[in-house]
Amino acid sequence: MTENPIEIVDLHKSFGAVKALDGLNLVVRTGEVAGFLGPNGAGKSTTIRVLLGLQRASSGTARLFGGDVWRDAVALHRRLSYVPGDVSLWPNLTGGEAIDYLTRLHRGSTDPAALKSRKAALLESFELDPTKKARTYSKGNRQKVALVAAFLVDPELYIFDEPTSGLDPLMEAVFTDHVRQVKAAGKAVLLSSHILSEVEKLCDTVTIIRSGRTVESGTIAELRHLTHTSVSALVAHDPSGLARRAGIHDFTSSRAGNMTQVGFSVDNTKMNDVMTALTGLGLHSLTATPPSVEELFMRHYGGTSNNISNGRRGAEVVGR
Amino acid sequence: MSTLTAPQRSMSPQPRASTLTGTGYLLRFTLRRSRVRLTVWAVSLAVFCVYYVVGVAAVYPNAADRQNRAAVMSSPGSVIMGGPGYGLEDYTIGAMFANEMAIWLIVLLATMNILMTTRNTRAEEATGRSELVRALPIGRHAASVAAFLVVVIADAIFVVLGSLLLVSLGDLAVADSVALLTGVMLTALVFAGVTTVTCQLTVHGRAASGLAFAALGASILIRGVGDIQEQHGSWLSWVSPVAWTQQMRPYVDLRLWPLGLSVVAVLVMLSLGAFLSTRRDLGGSLLHTRAGRAHATPALASPLALAFRQQRSALLWWFVGCVMMFAPLGVFLGGDAENILNSIADQNSLTAKIFGDDPLAAFFALMLLHCALAVAVFSIASVLRVKPEEDEGRLGLGLSRSASRSTVLLAQLAVAGFGAVLLLFGGGALALWGGARASGGEADLVTLLQGAGAFALGIAVLITFTAALFAWVPKLTALSWVLFGVVVVDSFFGGLFELPAAVSRISPFWWVGDFPTTPLEPSHMIGLGAVAVLLLSLAVAGFRRRDLTAG
Known part of the structure; x- marks a missing residue:
């Protein structure tokens, strides 16, 4: 058949x-x-x-x-x-x-x-x-x-x-x-x-x-590939340049002793560039979480269809 | 401790909470929801009153004509369909209106009250909508009381408008008109009260209104038998709420105290309903259901079997009702019935005109007509049961399996048609014949079966018309009841008021004629059959092409 x-x-x-x-x-x-x-x-x-x-x-x-x-x-x-x-x-x-x-x-x-x-x-x-x-x-x-x-x-x-x-x-x-x-x-x-x-x-x-x-x-x-990964990392150098990089969203940073703790989400298509940049900042530790299916769908449910086809994210990122 | 006191504290600023909290709110909501329905009922009934009075005044302009009519009205058949016969000795328009129309007004207004009450209480509960409402701060009895007040308001509109029209256009006495219509309203309210009680007994709105209609039918029958026993009614008549209006003797020698009986009965029924409702759960009933079978019988394997299964108990009750109605009327034909009818017919020229050369035939024609009208109600209601099946998604569930649309629709129509044939031939013709035979009377079975067959064609048109509406304009299926209304008006008042032929010809029963008084016209029969076939093909074609509302 x-x-x-x-x-x-x-x-x-x-x-x-x-x-x-x-x-x-x-x-x-x-x-x-x-x-x-x-x-x-x-x-x-x-x-x-x-x-x-x-x-x-x-x-x-x-x-x-x-x-x-x-x-x-x-x-x-x-x-x-x-x-x-x-x-x-x-x-x-x-x-x-x-x-x-x-x-x-x-x-x-x-x-x-x-x-x-x-x-x-x-x-x-x-x-x-x-x-x-x-x-x-x-x-x-x-x-x-x-x-x-x-x-x-x-x-x-x-x-x-x-x-x-x-x-x-x-x-x-x-x-x-x-x-x-x-x-x-x-x-x-x-x-x-x-x-x-x-x-x-x-x-x-x-x-x-x-x-x-x-x-x-x-x-x-x-x-999953169309969306993003949440990254949390501990770096030695000043990470402020990261925030302006293409493909990085929701950037946060805080001092942790003499290091800096950063958190952001990254478009999966830009993963390689971002990783290279992170290594350049003296990377100490790294956790990367793939998007949950829930996050995946919330994004589609909440945004407009244009947002999605452009691969851009809506403002409302839904956490876990 | 604090967990116990907290809810009380939060309740305290509010007004006293009772089982009636929110009645006013529900009343306004229900009035809004049923405003069109209520207005159509109340206004058309009021107009019907004055139409009758004006029409009768035109047909019987002088006292001599009316005395002829009075003579007809003293026959047992007329007493059953009319009243206890007050004022027959001086049959004024008013006396005529009270004697002949009061019962119809009661039947129609009570029908509205019964349907309206179940619709706003039990049916709401069965669909689960009232669960939403009862979760709000709404009292336990608020819905029932609001539903009752709705019919009170509708009935009152009828009384006020009807009285105004009767007094102004009909030229009838003010006090008697208001009293009579108030009596009609109170008797109709007794049946609203009865419905409030039956709603506590059964789970389905349909069953609740069925029980209430049974009570209405019994009341009419009891009153009729009582009034036949004795002129102006025997003690038996007084058992029936219908008598409490008729016995007020309006336009003859008005007395008001019988109204009190209705008031008492309404109060008793409402209290009983309130009491019973506290004995059951929301959505539950007092009559409990047992566990059923785990497997379906082998027969339940097609939409036809399912449709029959769903309607078989309703059909059984209709059949019992028809037999109980028409077998005793057949008994009346025993022995010297022909002599009685002949003597009535001989009394004067007008009755001779009504009964013709063959009073027995005229009686048969009348009985068959009544049977056919009852069967028409069954048939239309039976076809319309397909509508909730569709709206609630069960039709779609069946269609998602390998049942075709034509099979599903034809199954529904087949059950309606089978029921109509069973009731017409078995519950009507055979019951009349059996009753007559039992009392040694003469009744020609073939003639009766022919008459039933002719009406079966008329009902086939009603069934297929309803089906065609359902198939093409499901929102307008109520039009089938409008057509039924035309049939009723034409059957009872068409000749009296000389309705325009164009209107009469809409009624399928007009084409049947008054067999056996006049012979059946073969071309009419073929015509009715052809119209039914045409409407049936329209219905099937329409249902095959439209979207389902749910599934």
């Missing part, structure tokens, strides 16, 4: 005068877990709704396995599982019934006995009581119902829209575990999430969107 599970090129979607998506690009390849990030209202859920054929794109292409997401929706949905961020269930059905109903709509050819034992195993790992009516479930438990229904079928693609919202940390770990398993089985996953540690643990690639537009995409290592 040569077609990518998800391929979105220059997608636009407007609701009247409001532009929800404004030139979005996103690719998810087979065997890849793709993080999908962006601030609230950036258009993540709209993108997913377009992918699911629930809303129609105004222009651009959105393809699942090479098929048209609108026209071939029913056939394509046999090959995917979806978990929304805010699961609403049929109030008079139990969790177990809702899971069975959703599974049967998939019309998979799995034999019933195997399905039943897998359901039991999933219910146990997510610690979900299937005999309760859906209206008595908490948000986290409704989320678990959708997760069990998603992992129960065996599709080629999983689409998760903030799937762990409302789950406790233990259940989040269970979710992480299941995603690793499907990844190991060669499935593709699109994971929209605000939980950055989850993204860092699971995702091979990350796409960050803002105001309906893709502002960054690549592997986490690639994204």
Whole structure:
């Protein structure tokens, strides 16, 4: 199979005068877990709704396995599982019934006995009581119902829209575990999430969107390279010249005995120059901290898209 | 110690906190939220009153005409649909209005009160919105009291506006008009009170209003049976809140004390509701739910199965209600019914005109019409249940699996259609026939089934019209209730007021006609079927092309 599970090129979607998506690009390849990030209202859920054929794109292409997401929706949905961020269930059905109903709509050819034992195993790992009516479930438990229904079928693609919202940390770990398993089985996953540690643990690639537009995409290592490293060093000579160097930001210095303690952050692209300069100042000790994923994203969430594409930093540097 | 006293200290500068704190604020908020809905209800009801009075005055200009009408109104069928018959001996416009319209005003105003009350209390709770509100410094009973005050205000607008119109345009006595409408309002408020109680019993707004509607239906039936037993009502009539308005004898010999019964009943219901609400948790109910099944039955495997599963209990109750309504009316046809109806028809030229050559046929036509109107309510409501499914994201959840849009929509319509057929044929035609047979009367089953079939086509148009609205303009689905309103007005008052043909023809039931009095017109039947098919294809095409609101 040569077609990518998800391929979105220059997608636009407007609701009247409001532009929800404004030139979005996103690719998810087979065997890849793709993080999908962006601030609230950036258009993540709209993108997913377009992918699911629930809303129609105004222009651009959105393809699942090479098929048209609108026209071939029913056939394509046999090959995917979806978990929304805010699961609403049929109030008079139990969790177990809702899971069975959703599974049967998939019309998979799995034999019933195997399905039943897998359901039991999933219910146990997510610690979900299937005999309760859906209206008595908490948000986290409704989320678990959708997760069990998603992992129960065996599709080629999983689409998760903030799937762990409302789950406790233990259940989040269970979710992480299941995603690793499907990844190991060669499935593709699109994971929209605000939980950055989850993204860092699971995702091979990350796409960050803002105001309906893709502002960054690549592997986490690639994204890291675009940003900066925090450096703290003890030097013998006067470091004031450093502050004016290109690529150095947030410079601080203080006396430490007969040495000077300096702290700054440096663009990764200027690392070599800065290191040379530091050595010239009589370097005594050095700690360099790569940016956390959190810092990485905060920068993208907070700044404007121009700032990012120019590789410049916004004024608000978010600490740890 | 300090941790205990600190909250008290911070509370002290505030006014006394009670279970009613914030009622005024919630009242203003709810009024703002429902201002259009309330105004439309109250104003159209008031206009409806004066329209009737002016219309009746034009149709029955002199006393002799009205006496003919009075003779009709003393038949049991008319008593059920009308009143206890005060003033029949001198049937003035006022007496006519009180005897024939009071019950309709009560039904409509009580319907508004029931819907409004559940909407602003239980439905808010079920969606979790009231959790946000109750976390604020708002008293425990504030929401219920505010919801009640909202309907009081809407009802009062109706009373004031209606009285003004009746006195000015209708030329009716001031005291009697105000008293009658106040009575209607108080009886309707009793049902708002009943709803406050039923809201404590069930978790869903729908179930709560269903219980309240059942109470309303029972009250109407009890009052009818009581009034048939004895002219001006037997003791049984007085059990029903509906009688407390009708027994005021407005425009005949006005007495005010029956109003007191309504006031007492309202107070009792509100206290009971307040008491019950302290016995339950927010979002919970007094009727507890048991653990359900861990696995779905094998049948629950398609959108159709799901739609049926969601509506089966509602359908069952509708069916029971229809059978309980129409089987006894069938019993009435036993034995010498034909003689009774004939003698009524023979009394004068006007009743002869109404009942025609075949009073039995006219009775069947009337019964089938009532059944069809009830089924229309069921069918429209049944189709509209798809709307919250979409808005709350469940439709999208199903569609994200391998269910196509047409399957999902058609499943919903199939359940509405199946329910309509079951209620029309089983709960209407067969129940009438069975009742008649049980009391040894004559009723032609084939005729009844034909009539039910004709109305089924009319209802198919209502169902597909509602579906087409949902598919193309989901925000305007309320228009299906407007069409239903046209059907009601045309069915009951179309002939009386000589509505313009253009208006009458909007109503699918106008095309059905009054079978079996006049034979069915095959071209009309084909036309209704064609319109339904057209609307259905429109609905499917529309739903396939539009964006879903949530998912």
